Amino acid sequence: xxxxxxxxxxxxxxxxxxxxxxxxxxxxxxxxxxxxxxxxxxxxxxxxxxxxxxxxxxxxxxxxxxxxxxxxxxxxxxxxxxxxxxxxxxxxxxxxxxxxxxxxxxxxxxxxxxxxxxxxxxxxxxxxxxxxxxxxxxxxxxxxxxxxxxxxxxxxxxxxxxxxxxxxxxxxxxxxxxxxxxxxxxxxxxxxxxxxxxxxxxxxxxxxxxxxxxxx
Numbered sequence: 001x002x003x004x005x006x007x008x009x010x011x012x013x014x015x016x017x018x019x020x021x022x023x024x025x026x027x028x029x030x031x032x033x034x035x036x037x038x039x040x041x042x043x044x045x046x047x048x049x050x051x052x053x054x055x056x057x058x059x060x061x062x063x064x065x066x067x068x069x070x071x072x073x074x075x076x077x078x079x080x081x082x083x084x085x086x087x088x089x090x091x092x093x094x095x096x097x098x099x100x101x102x103x104x105x106x107x108x109x110x111x112x113x114x115x116x117x118x119x120x121x122x123x124x125x126x127x128x129x130x131x132x133x134x135x136x137x138x139x140x141x142x143x144x145x146x147x148x149x150x151x152x153x154x155x156x157x158x159x160x161x162x163x164x165x166x167x168x169x170x171x172x173x174x175x176x177x178x179x180x181x182x183x184x185x186x187x188x189x190x191x192x193x194x195x196x197x198x199x200x201x202x203x204x205x206x207x208x209x210x211x212x213x214x215x216x
């Protein structure tokens with residue numbers, strides 16, 4: 001079976017936010033779609049090991065921020081490649097509370113406030129059906145998952161529904177005179193004329209140059 005056909009499915013990128021008691025938690029996801037039009041219900045997918053899912057089960061009110069093409073790419077890494085169990089993901093950005101749900105500050109294409117209604121078991125992931133409570137207008141063109149890969153050059157975290165498909169992709173990169181380095185944490189690939197600069201930091205997950213490995 002050619003699993004790369006799954007790459008043709010359309011995805012977006014979103015930041016989920018929820019209050020865990022007095023503390024805001026959140027994560028990056030790539031799966032969200034509208035289920036009904038009248039009194040809208042939406043569905044998102046969260047890995048069962050995701051701490052944000054645990055928080056939503058305790059507190060059904062959560063937010064969904066729609067990433068734009070010109071959103072700070074660091075938000076994707078901060079919310080996608082570490083856990084709210086031991087990291088304050090909002091520390092570098094700040095947040096506002098709207099209708100009881102945290103919204104990470106920054107430029108986004110739009111915001112949604114939702115209440116979880118039901119949790120459907122999807123083996124490794126849980127599909128959360130949620131009722132739309134409120135919206136906040138944003139700015140910018142929504143970032144698709146294809147744009148994230150082609151332009152931002154990011155990779156899927158291990159908890160993402162698409163992670164296995166990405167791992168199985170074995171296409172060789174085109175030959176280049178530049179040297180290529182891959183981030184050991186998030187998979188971002190950077191190119192330089194020679195060695196990676198010592199003061200370089202990953203634009204996605206913010207780790208320093210010591211966390212990159214040469215791949216060409």
